[in-house]
Amino acid sequence: MKEYEDTGSLCDSSRRQMVNILAAHMTETEGRIPQRLTKEKYALGVITLFPYLKDPFSKKGYEHFYDGQSGTGFIAWRLKTIQRKTKLRPLSSSSPKADGGPTVARNISQDQLQDEACEEAISLMTHTNDRETIFQKMQETFQYRQRLIHNPATSAKVLSVFPRLLDTKGLVLQDFSLLVGSETSARLLERWPSFKPKLIKEGAALVQTPLLQGLLLSAREEQVEPSADDLQGWDSDMSTLLLLLHILSPQAAGRKRSHKISASQAIDNLVVFHKSCQSLDEHLNEDERRQPYLLASGTSKRAINNFYIAMDKKLIPCQGNTSLAAFDELFKVHFVFSLSYDESLCSFFTFLQTTVYNIDVGTTKESPKVKELRAKLMNNV
Known part of the structure; x- marks a missing residue:
């Protein structure tokens, strides 16, 4: 409490010590597999007692301590460690698939060239050095390029089809803005x-x-x-x-932690x-x-x-x-x-x-x- 009052936060070692105490209390009162509601109450208690530890981007604010939907978080990790040490076989659980990140296919509302017009634009870009024309045609062929990228059979040849990406600065920035907005x-x-x-x-x-x-x-x-x-x-x-x-x-990747590398x-x-x-x-x-x-x-x-x-x-x-x-x-x-x-x-x-x-x-x-x-x-x- 004094550390939080002095700094408005908890260092990693203090946070681990707090989580260990909470996990020990849960297993002492409810056994080696505490109820989900109990874990959520403890996580809520943490951010209630220490409001600066609340995550403003999470739905409930305490998911980094315990996320009931995915079964992850500092409290969940500590409980899994305790369960492994009991030598009993842990229950398997499945986490919901994440639907965000760089590999998600996205749509744009820009007018796009189709079929022969698209092929003509690609050919024109290959043979012109006019920067304005290259940027315009790259924008007009963006959707076609994204289809190539998201198709496993054609993704490897994108730089061959659009070689101007390799010699024209700023094209990556334009494509990213088309994906998510300026x-x-x-x-x-x-x-x-x-x-x-x-x-x-x-x-x-x-x-x-x-x-x-x-x-x-x-x-x-x-x-x-x-x-x-x-x-x-x-x-x-x-x-x-x-x-x-x-x-x-x-x-570390996996339970054996064999692939962990240092920062x-x-x-x-x-x-x-x-x-x-x-x-x-x-x-x-x-x-x-x-x-x-x-x-x-x-x-x-x-x-x-x-x-x-x-x-x-x-x-x-x-x-x-x-x-x-x-x-x-x-x-x-x-x-x-x-x-x-x-x-x-x-x-x-x-x-x-x-x-x-x-x-x-x-x-x-x-x-x-x-x-x-x-x-x-x-x-x-």
Whole structure:
């Protein structure tokens, strides 16, 4: 209680301790499988006693502690741990399928070319260098392109059919705006100044490592000693994004937790620095990543000349010349090409999708950590 009164929040260890106490009390009074209503009452009690822990985007506000519909949340996780330790076979449960995220097919109301007119537009784009014409024809063929993308038999050839995506900056941004609207498209860049200091504050509360300390210094734009092979050289915005990745560290996949990687390892799935004097083709030939990532090419991490989105051993040039604008395009590529998030970055991207861009709120599956962080930030803690 004193920690909450002093800070308006609970650190991870205090939250875990509270959940452990609640779970122990439930199992003591109702046995190893407490009733759903009991778990919901306890979760409601938490946000009633600690109102700043309430998630403003959730229907009831306490789903990150217990979500009766999906059977997830901090309380549910603790109870499942207790059940496993009893050596009894747990009851199986099925979670409702999430219907939100980058792979959802969406419709637009724009006038679109059909059949022969569409084929003519595609041919024209291939043979013209007029930027205005390319953007117009890409807009008019958007629906056809989306059909290719959402068809497993044709999705791999989209960049071959529309090669201007590989040499014309800004086309990804246009497609994303057609998908979700220009207002939604602008939200990260508009809201970043208010989110950034809160993320730095959360990053400072983590258990500090040399990497985290360097990221915090860079995020705060404080003096950092030059280093040849670490991440301390990134600019303030990129360092803050990497802090967010540590705050929402990768979750293990499956019960055996054999695929869990650290946040520092997951960084390579998000952004890679490439010295401008080295060959981009060699980098792509050696690259084995399956999901898109940001490739920053320059003389140093603070002197980036060009940003690219690397995908399927190809490079899509970013229109943005800052790390934040380039990252904005990386996020949007997932929606434009209907690509799922990298497993190690799922919580990271989902938080930005629902909390910052406000896309598919309520229909996207979110981890309790995502909901907890949102509750902290949105309640001005």
